[in-house]
Every structure is written in structure tokens, then in C-alpha cells.
Amino acid sequence: MSIRKLKSAVLLAMLAPFVGNAVWCEDAPAGDAAHGRSLFVTVGCYECHGRVGQGGTFNYAAPTLAHMALPLQGFKVLVRMGLNDMPAYKEQVLSDQDVADIHAYLSSLPGPRPVKDFPLLNQ
Amino acid sequence: MADPVTQTSSGGDFMVDVLKTLDLEYLAMNPASNFRGLHEAVINYGMNQKPEVITCPHEEIAFSIAQGYAKIEGKPMAAICHGTVGLQHASMALYNAWCDRVPIYAIIGNIVDAEKRLQQFEWVHSAIDPAAIVRDYVKWDDQPAALQHFAESAIRAYKIALTPPMGPLLLSLDAELQENPIPDRARLRIPALTRVIPSVADSGALAEAAHMLVSADNPVLICDRMARTPDGMTHLIELAEALQCAVVDARGRMNFPSRHPLNHSERKAAVIGEADVILAIEMNDLFAVTHSLSDRIERSTRPMYKSDTRIITLGSRDLLIKSNYQDFGRFTAVDMAIAGDGESSLPLLTEQVRKLLDAHRKTAFAARGKRLADAHRSVTEQFKSSATIGWDASPITTARLCAELYGQIQHEDWSLVGNGISVYWPHRLWDFNKSYSWNGASGGSGLGYNAPASTGGALANKRHGRLSVAIQGDGDLMYVPGTLWTAAHHRIPILYVMHNNRAYNQEYMYLQAMANRHNRGVTKAHIGTTITDPNVDFATVAKGFGVYSEGPITDPAQLGPALQRAVAVVKRGEPALVDVITDQR
Numbered sequence: 245m246s247i248r249k250l251k252s253a254v255l256l257a258m259l260a261p262f263v264g265n266a267v268w269c270e271d272a273p274a275g276d277a278a279h280g281r282s283l284f285v286t287v288g289c290y291e292c293h294g295r296v297g298q299g300g301t302f303n304y305a306a307p308t309l310a311h312m313a314l315p316l317q318g319f320k321v322l323v324r325m326g327l328n329d330m331p332a333y334k335e336q337v338l339s340d341q342d343v344a345d346i347h348a349y350l351s352s353l354p355g356p357r358p359v360k361d362f363p364l365l366n367q
Numbered sequence: 368m369a370d371p372v373t374q375t376s377s378g379g380d381f382m383v384d385v386l387k388t389l390d391l392e393y394l395a396m397n398p399a400s401n402f403r404g405l406h407e408a409v410i411n412y413g414m415n416q417k418p419e420v421i422t423c424p425h426e427e428i429a430f431s432i433a434q435g436y437a438k439i440e441g442k443p444m445a446a447i448c449h450g451t452v453g454l455q456h457a458s459m460a461l462y463n464a465w466c467d468r469v470p471i472y473a474i475i476g477n478i479v480d481a482e483k484r485l486q487q488f489e490w491v492h493s494a495i496d497p498a499a500i501v502r503d504y505v506k507w508d509d510q511p512a513a514l515q516h517f518a519e520s521a522i523r524a525y526k527i528a529l530t531p532p533m534g535p536l537l538l539s540l541d542a543e544l545q546e547n548p549i550p551d552r553a554r555l556r557i558p559a560l561t562r563v564i565p566s567v568a569d570s571g572a573l574a575e576a577a578h579m580l581v582s583a584d585n586p587v588l589i590c591d592r593m594a595r596t597p598d599g600m601t602h603l604i605e606l607a608e609a610l611q612c613a614v615v616d617a618r619g620r621m622n623f624p625s626r627h628p629l630n631h632s633e634r635k636a637a638v639i640g641e642a643d644v645i646l647a648i649e650m651n652d653l654f655a656v657t658h659s660l661s662d663r664i665e666r667s668t669r670p671m672y673k674s675d676t677r678i679i680t681l682g683s684r685d686l687l688i689k690s691n692y693q694d695f696g697r698f699t700a701v702d703m704a705i706a707g708d709g710e711s712s713l714p715l716l717t718e719q720v721r722k723l724l725d726a727h728r729k730t731a732f733a734a735r736g737k738r739l740a741d742a743h744r745s746v747t748e749q750f751k752s753s754a755t756i757g758w759d760a761s762p763i764t765t766a767r768l769c770a771e772l773y774g775q776i777q778h779e780d781w782s783l784v785g786n787g788i789s790v791y792w793p794h795r796l797w798d799f800n801k802s803y804s805w806n807g808a809s810g811g812s813g814l815g816y817n818a819p820a821s822t823g824g825a826l827a828n829k830r831h832g833r834l835s836v837a838i839q840g841d842g843d844l845m846y847v848p849g850t851l852w853t854a855a856h857h858r859i860p861i862l863y864v865m866h867n868n869r870a871y872n873q874e875y876m877y878l879q880a881m882a883n884r885h886n887r888g889v890t891k892a893h894i895g896t897t898i899t900d901p902n903v904d905f906a907t908v909a910k911g912f913g914v915y916s917e918g919p920i921t922d923p924a925q926l927g928p929a930l931q932r933a934v935a936v937v938k939r940g941e942p943a944l945v946d947v948i949t950d951q952r
Contacts, residue, residue: 286890287889287890288889290951291876291951292951294951295760295950298764298950299753299756300789300952302873305791329661329663332884336886337883337887337889353756356752359755365751365770365796367770367773
């Protein structure tokens with residue numbers, strides 16, 4: 245299991261109590277990455293996480309989301325509840341479909357590339 | 368008796384004589400009538416040398432330049448303004464300097480005697496106690512009643528300002544005292560300046576601290592405004608290497624090299640969570656650095672350290688705290704609080720640590736150091752990997768911005784004299800290893816600091832031939848754009864690289880959080896928080912002030928060449944600005 249997947253699994257385990265109270269539909273709608281990209285900007289996710297999910301800062305580091313391996317269900321828990329200082333996005337603001345679309349966008353984003361290919365990062 | 372029309376001496380001349388004994392290189396100012404006497408004496412009697420006038424289009428610029436200068440040069444420069452309208456403009460800069468523990472030699476003019484005030488503006492420019500509005504955040508102030516009084520207070524002020532914990536001081540100078548002839552020059556004396564030797568902490572207390580640190584499994588050193596001189600970083604390296612322990616640098620000063628394997632500032636939570644003994648050196652807000660803070664509906668805090676972690680503080684912070692402004696942070700219970708200047712006390716502490724080292728401990732410490740070095744290397748590689756995400760994106764990522772900038776300056780004798788809010792990439796990617804590599808942040812988190820303070824840092828770097836660079840937020844520059852004119856006018860070599868995200872982004876995020884709490888959507892969070900419609904063309908703004916500029920640059924492929932051309936301008940001794948359209952953070 246990759247470190248990224250392991251982190252996701254740990255996060256999901258932490259979030260398990262909330263999952264039981266989930267109010268969204270269990271059959272996750274298929275996400276529209278193009279719409280998710282638009283939403284990612286209009287609802288302000290990019291303010292902390294960067295337009296291409298590269299991560300950023302709010303009161304402290306905001307995690308990288310590009311090429312996210314977190315399953316949709318866990319992602320919804322995070323979006324609905326917020327984690328640390330992240331604001332919670334409820335259904336009135338983001339529908340289940342919207343969340344799925346954003347998830348599809350983030351999953352479609354390329355993750356990190358080999359550092360050796362970037363001379364400027366080997367200075 | 369005829370009304371005299373000329374005079375052969377003035378109080379201002381004597382004031383210049385006094386100021387020259389203090390080796391003040393510069394006097395930043397926006398000109399004002401109630402210090403016209405001293406102003407004229409500086410440029411004519413003093414030949415505009417030590418101090419040399421730095422002309423600024425706003426008092427906040429003048430005083431912030433002094434703050435940035437002092438941190439690089441290790442000594443104060445002077446700044447002067449009107450006692451009423453000027454000081455109100457300068458007050459924010461003084462507050463930043465106070466919170467940042469930086470000496471500024473601040474002077475204001477006043478007309479004390481009501482009979483001497485003529486026009487209405489001289490009444491509105493006078494006050495009974497002009498220093499009152501800033502007294503909460505200057506270390507000491509005085510309004511001398513006579514020239515001898517001025518001489519003694521001027522020397523005292525310098526001495527107080529430079530004694531740790533340092534801070535700005537303020538002298539209010541009566542216009543009559545500046546302008547009128549000197550009644551009896553032979554009677555006046557300029558006292559010699561004797562600087563206070565910073566206090567070294569109690570040797571017994573340091574011995575006990577050394578014992579705690581050496582006995583610990585995972586000691587951690589945390590520091591903020593520790594390094595006062597180039598020796599500060601050397602002393603901290605020696606202590607950290609003797610202990611082979613983690614260092615968390617809150618970066619109020621250039622305390623510790625960024626690429627040192629014991630630098631774990633980017634693993635703060637991990638190393639503080641494992642710590643059994645923490646030594647906190649010259650911390651301003653230890654609580655904030657050692658706790659997780661939750662900014663939710665129910666605000667809460669949680670210590671990062673274990674319940675049995677022992678905490679030692681070392682520094683001068685406890686020696687000077689005022690009441691009104693709450694810059695001292697939340698109270699933190701500690702096991703041992705040692706008063707003394709951090710930098711001066713470190714050599715003795717290190718000596719005490721070394722006395723306790725035996726072969727067994729050296730072996731254990733070496734193993735600890737290796738673990739920490741591995742973790743440092745791993746985190747660095749993670750950062751580099753993260754920096755590749757969105758490498759070709761537009762707006763340009765802050766990681767790409769900082770990587771491109773470092774590519775242009777890494778072989779120069781560079782100095783990052785200012786940085787935009789929460790742009791962490793330089794400390795993650797660059798090799799900060801000299802005492803002037805980094806010049807700290809504002810202190811009071813007051814916008815309008817970065818542009819002028821960076822310029823002040825560059826002014827200090829100028830005579831050392833260093834290449835000064837500032838990563839410059841757009842919101843900050845909107846407060847004090849006239850700074851660019853000062854840089855151009857005085858040929859201050861500095862490269863401003865705009866981190867132009869077209870927003871007061873931290874406030875945008877706060878507003879977003881408030882809107883989400885109320886389930887009202889976030890589509891209006893841009894109202895009052897963004898700097899768009901129209902977008903600001905900072906390259907044109909800079910050109911208008913006589914500064915070489917390029918931009919706005921939106922294509923990351925164009926960034927490196929633009930920076931290269933701008934660096935060439937700065938190396939010729941002029942300022943330059945490159946406007947880069949960036950992602951938010």
C-alpha cells in the first residue's frame with residue numbers, strides 16, 4: 245500500500261463515526277471533472293489548496309489535493325464536516341453531485357512529477 | 368534693537384553634533400515644518416552625511432525602512448516626522464517594530480510654547496504630549512526642554528534602544544529648541560555613549576538547563592527573535608550540534624541554516640510531539656508555536672507536546688512587557704524561565720552541555736542526529752516533489768515562482784529582505800546560510816511593512832554589495848506604493864518580485880469560513896477581499912516611479928528570463944520590479 249493510500253485509509257478510519265450519519269446518497273454519482281474544475285474555483289477551494297490542487301496555506305498548511313486517492317465517500321465526509329480549520333460545505337452550498345464533480349476533478353489532476361526532471365529543484 | 372535676520376548657530380547644529388556621535392547613517396523622513404530647524408542643520412551643517420536624508424513619500428514608509436535596515440545592519444537608523452499628523456502615519460510602523468523587537472531611532476517635531484505657534488496649522492501640528500499615541504509601543508520617549516537635556520536624552524535613548532529586549536524609542540524636539548541660536552555652546556557637553564553589555568543568564572540556571580537537555584531523549588530547541596548579530600546563528604548551530612537535537616526556527620530572525628540537517632522547522636508538530644525537553648529561546652509567542660489552534664465555531668487549543676514535557680525559556684522577553692497591546696501572546700506555563708539575552712547566553716550553555724558529554728552520550732546523540740538528518744532529507748524531498756505540481760500552471764504557482772527566483776540568485780551574495788504572507792517555499796527550497804540571508808517578518812502583521820522594510824534591508828545591504836530580493840505581496844504594496852519612488856531616487860538596489868494574487872487572500876479565506884458557517888454559500892467572498900476590476904498593473908506603477916519593471920507575467924516559461932533581466936538591473940545598482948500573476952499561496 246502506498247503512503248498516500250495508507251494516509252487515506254487512516255483518515256477514513258478516523259472519519260468512520262461521521263460516515264454512519266451521512267445524509268447523502270450512498271450510490272455516488274459519477275463526477276464531471278470539467279464541472280468540478282469550475283466549482284473548485286467558484287466555491288473557493290483553490291484559495292487554500294491551489295488551482296491545480298498543489299496545496300497552500302490558510303492558518304497552517306493546506307494539503308495537496310492533486311491526484312487525490314481518497315475515495316469519494318471519505319472526500320464527502322471531509323467536505324461536509326471540514327477538517328481542522330477547513331470550512332464545512334453543507335448540501336445547501338454544494339450538492340452531492342457537486343462534491344462528486346470536484347472529486348472527479350481532483351482525481352484527474354496529475355500528481356507530482358519526478359524531481360530529477362526539474363533542474364531548478366536540484367539547486 | 369533691530370529684529371535679527373540671521374544667526375550664526377542653531378540648536379539644530381548642536382543636535383547634529385550629538386547625532387553624529389551615534390553613528391547614525393541615515394535619517395528617513397517626509398519633510399515637515401516642525402522639524403525644519405533640524406532638517407536644515409542636517410543637510411547644511413552636517414553636510415547630509417551621517418545621517419544622510421532618505422526622502423520618503425509617507426511616514427509609514429520612512430519608519431518601516433528604518434525597521435528593515437536595523438535588522439540587517441544590527442544598529443538603528445533614524446526616522447523623523449511631524450509630531451501629530453506625521454506620527455499618526457508612522458504609528459503602524461512603530462507598532463511593527465515594537466512587536467518585532469527592533470530599535471528605531473524615532474524623532475518628531477513639536478511646538479511646545481503656545482505663544483510661538485503662529486498659523487492655525489501650527490496649532491493642529493502641536494500637542495502637549497505628542498508621544499502619547501505611541502507610548503504603548505515605544506520603549507522610551509522624552510521631550511527635552513533644553514539642549515543639554517537633548518544631548519543626554521539622545522544618548523540615553525540610543526543606549527536603551529540597543530539594550531535587549533530592543534525596541535523603538537522616540538524623542539520629541541521642540542521647534543524653538545531646533546531653530547534658535549545656541550545661548551552658550553561652551554557649556555554644552557555631549558556624553559559618551561557606553562553601550563550596555565547584554566546580560567548573560569545565570570550560570571547555575573544554565574547548568575541546570577544543560578543537565579535537562581543532555582539527559583533528555585528528544586530535546587528540541589525553539590527560537591524566534593534570537594540572532595541579534597552574525598554570531599547568533601553560529602552559537603545556535605554549536606548548541607544544536609553538541610546535542611544533535613532538532614531545531615524549530617520561528618524565523619523572526621536568521622537563526623539557523625535552512626538546509627542544516629537539524630533544522631526541523633517544517634516538521635514542527637512531529638518534533639515537538641516527541642520532545643521531552645524544550646528549550647525556547649527569545650520567543651515572542653511560545654504558546655502559538657507549541658499548540659494546535661482550532662479556528663472553528665468552538666475555538667480550542669491543544670498542546671503539541673506531551674503532558675510531561677518540560678519546558679525551559681531563555682531570553683529577555685520577560686523583562687519588558689506592557690499592558691495594552693497584547694503582543695506578548697497567551698501565557699505558557701513552563702518549568703524554568705531563565706532571564707538573559709539568548710544570543711549572549713548560548714555559548715555558556717553550550718559549554719555546560721559539552722561538559723556533560725561522555726562517550727555513551729556522544730554515541731546516542733550521533734544516532735539521534737542521524738535519524739533527524741534522514742527525516743530532514745525526507746521532508747525536503749517531499750517539498751521538492753510537491754513543488755512539481757502545477758509547474759506549468761497559470762496563474763503561476765508560488766513554488767515555481769520561488770524556484771525560478773532562486774535559479775537567478777543562487778550564485779550571488781543574496782539576501783531575502785522581505786517575503787509575502789505565508790509564502791513558505793523559499794525556506795523549503797533555498798539555502799539560507801548567512802546571517803543576512805533572511806530579514807524576518809513584520810512583527811505586528813501590519814500590512815504596508817514588506818515593501819518599505821525590504822527597501823530598508825536593501826539600503827543596509829547596499830554598501831556590502833549584496834543582492835537584495837523581496838517577494839512582494841500586492842495588497843502590501845497597495846498601502847505604500849511610494850516606496851518604489853524612494854528606492855529609485857536613492858538608487859537602492861533591490862529586486863521586488865510581485866506575488867500578485869490579486870487579493871487580500873487570508874481575509875478571503877476567513878470570509879469564506881464565515882459564510883460556510885452560515886450556509887450562505889461563498890460566491891460573494893470576493894466582496895471587499897479582492898484587488899480586481901481593475902487589475903493593478905504594477906509594472907506600469909513601478910515605471911511611473913522610475914523603477915525598471917516587467918510584467919504582468921502569466922506564462923511561467925517567461926518568468927526566468929524576466930527575472931534574469933531584472934537581476935542584471937539590480938546588479939547595476941538600481942531597483943527593479945517583476946510583476947508575476949500568481950496562484951493564491
